[in-house]
Amino acid sequence: MECDVLVAEIGSTTTKVNAFSKIDGIWCFLGQGQGTTTVADGDVTVGLKCAADDLCRRLGCNEITGREFLASSSAAGGLRMTVHGLVRDMTVKAAREAALGAGANVSLVTSGKLRKSDIEKVRAISPNIIMIAGGLDYGERETALHNAMMISESGLKAPVVYAGNIENQGEIKSILKDYGGKVYLVDNVYPRVDELNVEPARRVIQKVFEEHIVEAPGMHKVRKLINGRIMPTPGAVMEAAKLLHEYLGDLMVIDVGGATTDVHSVAEGSEEISRILIAPEPLAKRTVEGDLGVYVNRWNLAELIGTDELEREFGEGAGDLVSHLRPIPSDGNELRMAARLADKAVEVSVRRHAGVRRHLYGEAGGRQDVAEGKDLTAVRHIIGTGGALTRLPGGKDILERIQRFGRGGELLPKNECQVHLDIMYIMSSVGVMAGSHREGALELLRWSLGI
Known part of the structure; x- marks a missing residue:
């Protein structure tokens, strides 16, 4: 089977392959295959083949190729x-x-x-x-x-x-x-x-x-397979976010992964805050939290939640549940624990990403209002992508809670946001695709986000 665009995403814990084709003038998502990333086995192409085989099983074909074969990677530290x-x-x-x-x-x-x-x-x-x-x-x-x-x-x-x-x-x-x-x-x-x-x-x-990009074991082989663009996965998500900003205005994207949590914002902010910013901020900003991954860094998240709180929610076996959590959880308790860790990852990463408004007091007793960091107060769209938010239960509820985080002078979104989930988990792949199919990429993004 041949599709128009095949995009591989080689992540820290999982590898995906997405297939897209333009049918009767409309860009369509054909399917997604998934496998475990095989950096530890010495060759990422092993996991890539597993993901491609999984995609073939889902599509009912023996082999799949793409007229364009693109990729993104965050394996081996990205x-x-x-x-x-x-x-x-x-x-x-x-x-x-x-x-x-x-x-x-x-x-x-x-x-x-x-x-x-x-x-x-x-x-x-x-x-x-x-x-x-x-x-x-x-x-x-x-x-x-x-x-x-x-x-x-x-x-x-x-x-x-x-x-x-x-x-x-x-x-x-x-x-x-x-x-x-x-x-x-x-x-x-x-x-x-x-x-x-x-x-x-x-x-x-x-x-x-x-x-x-030849750093992860076997990546040089992937480079030979690709006949188009290859990007760092977070950069691909940022490209998709910037494309959406042209259509939606101020927005933020949260990507909770197995090793890190990335927050991307494309936001001009409010005029009120821009007047008191003490240092410039870029329109498009990304922060990466290397201590907030639901698999590699699950114990960091568990400690941030607290042992007592986890045992209250999951019983005395909470610690064992964290210890035995797999990269791709499957049973009920595993899914619930992974979702709880993802919830904490979102809370902490968004607070770290956002700026703050505070008061400075001079020697004469006068007060000056200042702001520093990224202003998210004008954000009207919160988007979730990545395996944790799109594949675990309650992803949309986790994102809804962002609007209730605000306390004191934090420059966080207000209670007027629309929340969207990248249901098909294609945002990074579409970000890579945007380089050659910009309108098609926006079309697929809107479809996956339900916009």
């Missing part, structure tokens, strides 16, 4: 980046926003001039990409040049993205001319005071990922 800028609250923050929005997991952030001890930390991380930023355009130059020299002499071979002061670009290119990895020059992520410019860097990061 896209690991280190970010090195000038001032933590300015260029470093902008560079980090660019990296996270592209779907990277930022493993190390440094501000100021790199030291030998910092380079040792970078070596230990073995990043997929290194980003150097720093300096407003035509402003401070020395820090980025020093950091480029340190990277040049480090013996590292990860691709380097330079996204700092544009006046440095020629010298950066010269310093890194003999560097062991590829070098990419891109527009400054923080060109002027209070101005973020993260989208050019995000696009380059995703391009670099496509060219160099």
